[in-house]
Amino acid sequence: MASPPRVCGLLVASGVVAFFFLIRRRRRDDGISPRARVVAIIGDPVGVTRTSLVFPRYTPKAVLIPLDVPASKLATTLRGLFGARNFDGLVVTKPHKENVVALCDRLSSVARSVGAVNCVRRCRDGLLYGANFDGAGFVEGLRKRYPAFLDAPRTCLLVGAGGAARAIARELVATGHRVRVTNRTLARATDLAAAIPGVEVATTLEPGYDLVVQCTSLGHSPDDPLPIDPSILVPPTLCAEIIMNPPQTRFLEAARNRGCRCHAGRHMLDAQLQLLATFLATTDDHVFNRLFT
Numbered sequence: 312m313a314s315p316p317r318v319c320g321l322l323v324a325s326g327v328v329a330f331f332f333l334i335r336r337r338r339r340d341d342g343i344s345p346r347a348r349v350v351a352i353i354g355d356p357v358g359v360t361r362t363s364l365v366f367p368r369y370t371p372k373a374v375l376i377p378l379d380v381p382a383s384k385l386a387t388t389l390r391g392l393f394g395a396r397n398f399d400g401l402v403v404t405k406p407h408k409e410n411v412v413a414l415c416d417r418l419s420s421v422a423r424s425v426g427a428v429n430c431v432r433r434c435r436d437g438l439l440y441g442a443n444f445d446g447a448g449f450v451e452g453l454r455k456r457y458p459a460f461l462d463a464p465r466t467c468l469l470v471g472a473g474g475a476a477r478a479i480a481r482e483l484v485a486t487g488h489r490v491r492v493t494n495r496t497l498a499r500a501t502d503l504a505a506a507i508p509g510v511e512v513a514t515t516l517e518p519g520y521d522l523v524v525q526c527t528s529l530g531h532s533p534d535d536p537l538p539i540d541p542s543i544l545v546p547p548t549l550c551a552e553i554i555m556n557p558p559q560t561r562f563l564e565a566a567r568n569r570g571c572r573c574h575a576g577r578h579m580l581d582a583q584l585q586l587l588a589t590f591l592a593t594t595d596d597h598v599f600n601r602l603f604t
């Protein structure tokens with residue numbers, strides 16, 4: 312059996328080792344590794360997006376920094392960021408999605424047809440590649456919550472004709488659904504329908520849609536008006552929102568009060584973060600070409 316002074320010595324020694332272990336661990340947890348890969352999210356204002364809070368779940372090895380970038384500094388910011396060797400790419404939010412198109416050397420087929428980019432990465436040859444996952448995120452988010460819903464061809468109404476509506480329209484048409492669009496500014500709805508074969512402008516609004524997607528920017532404030540007459544929201548219509556903040560918008564409230572099934576905006580973002588993370592992190596050309604060109 313060990314003598315009492317020996318036991319004391321062992322206890323003190325293990326205490327010292329544990330102390331240094333904890334200090335090292337704390338230092339590691341508190342700081343950013345000097346070998347960290349870095350990605351950024353840019354917007355104006357960037358503070359309204361949830362992406363920087365949720366993204367680290369998908370890219371534990373990369374550090375994501377939110378950057379508030381005015382339109383006048385967009386090009387210089389991009390050039391500066393991609394000058395750093397450990398900078399892997401950007402998530403792009405409002406109002407830069409359209410303007411980033413001209414700053415990319417290559418575009419995915421979706422980004423080209425939507426005319427907007429929500430993610431940029433550097434390719435092996437140093438060129439900047441822009442993609443758009445808004446539509447894929449929406450459809451994937453819907454599929455996760457209602458797995459059977461998109462198995463049959465559906466008749467969908469998109470309310471709004473901005474960048475997000477364009478991306479969603481393209482993806483719904485590409486996955487076999489019929490899409491109509493309505494918008495405050497008719498010319499924008501007509502442009503969307505002309506740009507994406509298979510989309511029509513809704514001339515009258517009546518109940519009977521399988522899916523109604525609220526794609527305008529109305530709903531961030533509780534004082535915002537409803538984007539459409541809620542009388543067209545009648546079960547079994549599935550009513551989807553793309554605004555994430557607040558989680559419950561007036562559109563969703565109206566749909567729920569009328570007995571419709573509701574799908575919140577966060578599902579679109581949650582589903583596309585996995586795609587964004589893979590797009591930014593993959594170094595395998597085969598995976599990249601299969602998933603993203």
Ligand SMILES: NC(=O)c1ccc[n+]([C@@H]2O[C@H](COP(=O)([O-])OP(=O)(O)OC[C@H]3O[C@@H](n4cnc5c(N)ncnc54)[C@H](OP(=O)(O)O)[C@@H]3O)[C@@H](O)[C@H]2O)c1
Nearest residue numbers: 471472473474475476495496499526527528553576579580
């Ligand atoms: N959940 C997600 O992952 C996700 C992804 C992307 C975007 N979003 C959200 O989707 C919203 C739209 O984004 P976006 O990029 O498509 O924006 P955008 O290109 O600026 O389009 C805005 C749309 O809202 C309509 N609109 C704005 N104010 C209106 C009003 N007072 N009355 C009626 N319609 C009005 C516009 O109609 P006009 O053409 O008549 O101006 C247009 O159709 C944003 O709020 C964004 O936060 C969410």
